[in-house]
Amino acid sequence: MPARLTDLLLYTAPFLIVTAVFVFYPLVANIWYSFYSFSAFDPVMRPAGLGNYQRLVTDPAIVTALVNVSLYAVLSVMFQVGLGLVLAAILSQAFLGFWAKLFRTLFFIPVVMSITVIAFVFTFFYDPFSGLLNMALQAVGLGHWARAWLGESATAIYAVIAVSQWQSVGYVMMLFIVAIQSIPRDLYEAAELDGAGAVAQFFHITVPQVREMLIVATVVTVTGSITVFSEPYIMTGGGPGDSSATLATYMYRSAFFRDEMGYAAAIAALIFVATMVVSLLQLRVFGKAK
């Protein structure tokens, strides 16, 4: 064997072993498990055929979870990708100078904070009795809008989604700042000579030039929405009922509260397929663009 190949095997072996055992094997095993019915502490696995999947397509909680993650995805693309791009374009304005850096740092701080911390603070804001949101509504004469934001099935998922927007818009903004930095300056200079204003420059230069990042940011945001777990788990536990459940919180509940590991594996398989479809769409769009 050539020395270089031996080197390759030796040096990459630890990485390959760890990844194979803890990333790729579980992925395959999950599909396998989804055709069985078993509990966490019982070694016996009973074949279930397509039973878990039949249940999946008729389970009303799955429908709720799919609707919720779709809402999550649509609102996240609107706020994170939309607002993120606008903020990035604003922070790339030369006249801001040093201030641009300061605002960028500030806007990114929520991204690095633990979701548990953020979720607790917003749970205080949403508190029906002492929360700021209801107090603010009462203060401006909209007291009749006050409600238990996290405790009512009509509003719980929106209250949870809002918190994710607060945390993540800075992340997408940062991606766009990096993309905008690589746009040739002379494009803007030429547009300025033609008399194009800042808004026209944004739509005619910035947006088309960051097209690739728009796709990446949308895929990152949508994939994040399909797999979202922590925010709903911490703030509502998926409730009341299953009203704010996502695929991941419902999978968690199936596995660790109801001890239906096979069914949880089927839900995980659904999450996997959904994220793969989005990733493949990205590859397709990129393939066409090139």
Next chain:
Amino acid sequence: MTSTFARHPGRLLVILVLLLHSVIVIYPLFWMITNSFKTTQQIFEASWTMPTVWVVENYVKAWQGGISAYFMNSVIVTGSTIVLTLALSSLAAFGMTRAEAGGAGRAAGLVLMACIGGMLVAPQVALVPLYKMMQALHLHDTHLALILMYTAYRLPITVLLIRAVFVTVPRDLDDSAHIDGCTSFQTLWHVYLPMSRSILLTASVLTAYHAWNEFLFAIIFIDSDRLKTVPAGLMNFRDALMTDWGVLVAGLVISAAPIVIMFILAQRYFMSGFAAGAVKG
């Protein structure tokens, strides 16, 4: 100022948007800090005011009432994850770089595929088998379980990041190290790693960020309260402190502080790492 805005009316709008968004971002942070110095009564009655009496003991009570243990657990898990992830990633990136240069490019390409494929797998998708596996390996309820999980799921992206820098190391340096009698490992240690300090720092802060904040694995693989990391431990901390809000909020500030401070100090590395991570993904 007036004349500037008269000439550039858009600038006023830009500044207004920035100020408005600043308020939205700053207010919850400001709320956290002011309320961490209040009594429960004060928070309940008027959480938007400044503290009338600054209750510094909230921090002492939070630290002694559980946060210190979670904090130390997070330090252990995060530190070990950084060391393990960087070590395994550097080795793999080095092996791939040399194979590409030495004519084993196709084999290295397969490893590259493993990296890209690994990045596409969300932990959520592998949870049930991982849970069974950790039980079978008797790793359930140990820090090692978390360290292994975090390392495994950070490896693919970290290998890609480090490899991208290793391939820029001039071949001449590698060859002359070989002529000087360096073993391949010595070449990695004395040539490649010192030339890649910046990316190693970037990879470290990114790994730290993920390990410090990770929540899903942290609640599933650790049952004992004394072994919990900060994000998972805060759940118990909250349940134990339902009547002591000021202490709870102080605990939140302590939990968020290390990573926020690290971000402000090492901002350059955070930004470049996050950007590279997303684009490569």
